[in-house]
Amino acid sequence: MEFRSVARESSAFQQPVSAAEIQEMCGRAFGAGVRVTSAVELGGGMYNTTYRVAAEGLPEPVILRIAPASERQFTSERELMRNEYATVPYLSTVASLVPRVLFADWSQEIISRDWVVQSHLTGVPAPDRLSAYERPLWRGFFAQLGEITSRVHSVRGGHFGPVAGPGFPTWSSAVFASLHSIADDLSASGLDAADVRKVAELAAEHGEVLDEIREPRLLTGDLWTVNTMLSPDAPEPVITGVLDLDRTLFGDPAADWTIRMAGAKQDERVSFWDTYSPRDASSAGAWRALVYEARHLGAIRLERHRLGNAEGVQESYVSLGKIVSALA
Incomplete structure (x- = not known):
């Protein structure tokens, strides 16, 4: 797997995950037989940790977004990823512009953070x-x-x-x-x-x-x-x-x-x-x-x-x- 994370201090708010964890998350989302070929962290955002992921069997790359650990979240920003997920049914007026949710996991079994897989937007x-x-x-x-x-x-x-x-x-x-x-x-x-x-x-x-x-x-x-x-x-x-x-x-x-x-x-x-x-x-x-x-x-x-x-x-x-x- 090609694996690239943004270099950050250990004290930084955004924290990476490992290549093995990404493989396990994609296995849960797309089936145990999936093999991730590339996971590249995108550094544009300032809250979630985001990777562009490619895997054998997937027609195009997907976006893996991982929320901050609960203890790092402000009370006024609690569970923003879950809030976004709850918003999806209300976004029909802009459905053609927003990414599709392919998989969401709040169990915190693989990592102690919420995560979601979304379609990759062009542009x-x-x-x-x-x-x-x-x-x-x-x-x-x-x-x-x-x-x-x-x-x-x-x-x-x-x-x-x-x-x-x-x-x-x-x-x-x-x-x-x-x-x-x-x-x-x-x-x-x-x-x-x-x-x-x-x-x-x-x-x-x-x-x-x-x-x-x-x-x-x-x-x-x-x-x-x-x-x-x-x-x-x-x-x-x-x-x-x-x-x-x-x-x-x-x-x-x-x-x-x-x-x-x-x-x-x-x-x-x-x-x-x-x-x-x-x-x-x-x-x-x-x-x-x-x-x-x-x-x-x-x-x-x-x-x-x-x-x-x-x-x-x-x-x-x-x-x-x-x-x-x-x-x-």
Whole structure:
């Protein structure tokens, strides 16, 4: 077997598995007689450990994704792979763009981590391909992203909160739970979480504004350029795939990471709104957007801490301080 893993420190969040373990996992997924010929770790993601695997008898390579060990997961990011698996039945509107689940194993018998095998999407990661196009052509990319996001947001759910649960009867209760979970993770990591807790307190004073959102809609959770694939040879950007929908939840579409990123700069990404819909310009919508930004910044702080980005962690306190002042 050709076996290649990304070189990492033993203390790194993402940890490899062995060639023997990959052979055993593929044997469980495809039958004991399968023989893996190649397993190459892909280094693009920052959460799961991912390998492109080829085996005799399989018509094409597959993607093996392995979740972090349970003890390494933040409470606010618990069992994201299982959440993504639970989301599959809700993704019919974008079925042609997402990988198919070929096998999933939560038993933790082979390794003490969840893992899933998915189909291999054609295309090139957008971060590697988009820069090859002239900037004016990027508008088409963001317009496609807006249309895809609109399709996802059209899906209705039966509760608020993560797709796999826990579910909440109101949007405010889901938002408060998320903020407190992030704050608890920050405190457990030795970081000051007072600002996140303050946002939760201020938001609770006006929970009725959050509860103006009465219909749970599906949110992508993490869709942006880094989680899209592009055609390798099209004359202009064409999105051929969407990856890593593991942070999905049901709630207010305005709370989605995609919406946050689409509104972050006034550049080519403004074309996103041409195919999505205008942002909510009401005072209630603006207030909710501040709460959502605080939630994003708390999660960003956790990720930066995990990556050892001390400067980025400190920057998050400045940004969140402005949110607290605006809400107060």
